[in-house]
Amino acid sequence: MSKVKIYYExxxxxxxxxxxxxxxxxxxxxxxxxxxxxISEQGFDGIDYNDFKLQY
Structure with a gap:
């Protein structure tokens, strides 16, 4: 088992x-x-799913 962290930028x-x-x-x-x-919490107009990354 491993913990995966999900980041946006x-x-x-x-x-x-x-x-x-x-x-x-x-x-x-x-x-x-x-x-x-x-989006609302971060004050963004939108997000780009290409900016997500996973860290194992």
Whole structure:
């Protein structure tokens, strides 16, 4: 098992423990990512999914 941290640019979005490799979409689904809430909380106009990264 390993802990995977999900970042948007340098912002920690969440963490998940898994025993497999994940895509960004899978990781975001596992943490229940709410795009609209995140955009509102961060004061962004929108987000680019290419700016997400996973750190194992």
């Amino acid at each position: 340098d912002i920690l979005v969440g963490e998940v423990v898994t025993n497999q490799s994940l895509t960004v979409d899978q990781a975001l689904e596992l943490i229940g990512f709410d795009e609209e809430k995140f």
